[in-house]
Amino acid sequence: MKLLIICMALFALVTNAHGHKPSDSYLNVKIQGSDIHVQWDMALRDLEYAIGLDADNDGKITWGELRARHAEIAAYALPRLEIRAGDAPCVTGIPAHYVDNHSDGAYTVLRFSATCSKAPQTLDIRYGLFFDLDPTHRGLLQVNWNNRTQTAIFSPDRPTQTIEMKAAQSWRLFLDFLREGIQHILRGFDHILFLLSLLLPAVLKCHAGKWQAVSSFQPAFLDVFKIVTAFTVAHSITLSLAALDIVHLPSRWVESVIAASIVLAAMNNVYPLFDGRRWLVAFFFGLIHGFGFAAVLADLGLPQGALLRALIGFNLGVEMGQIAIVGLFLPLAYALRQSWFYQRVALVPGSLLVAAIGFIWWVERMFDLKLFS
């Protein structure tokens, strides 16, 4: 037992035991009709471990030593990669061999083409290189077709990747983010409370210090339209700026201001300050709410190379959720605008309640406390 400790005591010491880059291969697949062009970069160090390259055992791999093993490399690697178009396997051609330097050393590069029986709709790629020798090895796949790029990672747990080349694939991503956007606005009570606080007086007008119901639908609709549009334009601007890494604000500050904006919007219904110019409030604080949306989007993880689709999907989702809320609110508020409930309960006590909630959030966020859990 002592001997064991002597060998092992230091292992426990180091947690950041990883200095070298781990083992990766790079598989680049270009699809043109039924022809597939493949470039596969494999680290010389991995091949040395797998089949041996350093013939004279001097610790150096020369081009001569590598060239002498080209046939063995192809025979070792190619059966560990399988490309299928739908049900039919694609036939791989004879590879040409090159050398390339990556950031962590020299790689051998295999270039070959694969011919499928028909232009593939879906491409299944099965990868099994080095997994038996080093389960932490990864195959980094990049597929290009029609100016589109998709990346994926092969691991022992996921040795097969399916590439859908139908338009559906890009729509799926778009729809995923659209759904996330809708869910976020519907679950994010702070955005809803802010917007509804601003919209509450839209079906009323202030006359000699007293609220009165508007006589027709048109002014109410115009008021709502102005506020919603201002809020939308503003948060779209900042959402885009933040998502594209152009502007950053500290998240706690953003969240605190969002909470404060709810207090302000709600208190305005008790002591009207901005009547008629509530769309300006919506625009100004909409800028801040946009940063809040951006934080959510960042948490979802933006797919590189498909940033555009994800961002528009998410933004449209937010707008759809918002339209749904306004679509429910406006007819209801218009119908109830002359009622005692709307004028005596919803407007002032309701707004006070909302302001209180906003204030609690503001305290929690500003001072990082949890007042109510």
Next chain:
Amino acid sequence: MRYLLLAFVIFLGADAVASAPPLFSKEPFVPTQDNMVLERLPYVTDPAARQLRLWREQRARNPSDPALAVRLARKYIEQGRAELDPRYYGYAQATLAPWWDMPEPAADILVLRAIIHQSNHNFDRALADLSLALKADPRHAQAWITRAMILQTQGEYAEAKRHCMPLLRLSTPLYATTCMASVASFNGKAQQSYDLLRRSMDNSLNSTGRLWALTVLADISIRTGQGRLAEAHLKEAFLLAPRDRYLLGLYADFLMNEGRHAEVIPLLENEVQIDGLLLRLALAKQAIGAPDLAARVEALRERFAASRLRTDVRHRREEATSALYLLNKPHEALELARANWVTQKEPEDARIFLASALAANDPAAARPVLHWLTVTQLEDVRLIPFANKIKAL
């Protein structure tokens, strides 16, 4: 609709930038001369490598023999640690393949499996495997040490100390003392731990034990601002393990902390395969205004991009350091440092978190670290200036 159009235009520009991944756009070539050296292999000629080859062959003939597998896997892990090379941990994992998915293999295998999980920053699984190992064999000293050190990394100091205790019975006094001193030095007892450990070193001849103790002594000296002592301990440790990359990193940190950046460059110029050392080399070159800094920064950027491609989160501390000091992106650094802080809480993790929060002018973000420093009573002179500046904001 106009805002959408505007957003669209902005996005189009961004997409064009984002769609040029440099990792795949290299230019392959065909060398012209057979004697051109493409790659130098790490130490194939040294005894450790010869030993590995021999054991690998023996194990290949008897793949289901646990004793041969444990011996080989342990050697791979040892090599991976000394060279900071994750491939060896992968080889060790492959060696343990027949037992890898078993719920309860033998204690020795559980411990090795735990060390590999730990090296992947999979701390929960590592701790679970070690619990099982200790249940099966409560006298397994390595299991106690490894568990103690993982708990220390996570900042669970009380639990970590509890795990050092059994070493008094199960191993030499030096291991037990080093374990205790290491943990307690993070927990308000830096100087006492140093004195105790220094005294117990005197009567030990075990070189691995001394190496560990010296590393801990050096680390405490750095944290308590005793540069001369730290350097002496590091130099003595190098005599025991001349090629140890972990020590090299610690020494480079020490030199830069003392403002001796120029000395770091000859030390690390040939260690650029190792991300952590490449990062330190770049920081040193930046400090002295070396002309080839840009190439080092670019190489680092590629490495981090590659580890992001494989969704590897083990380098967040290094990536945060690079973002803050080399790329001058404090907000990015802060996000990375914050995410890193969730999994590990060593002084270096605290330092990069504080420095990023300060540079990003976001003192509120640093609150968890300041709170942590108060609760644990962590002593580290390198953290004090950052903490003071943040409190003054």
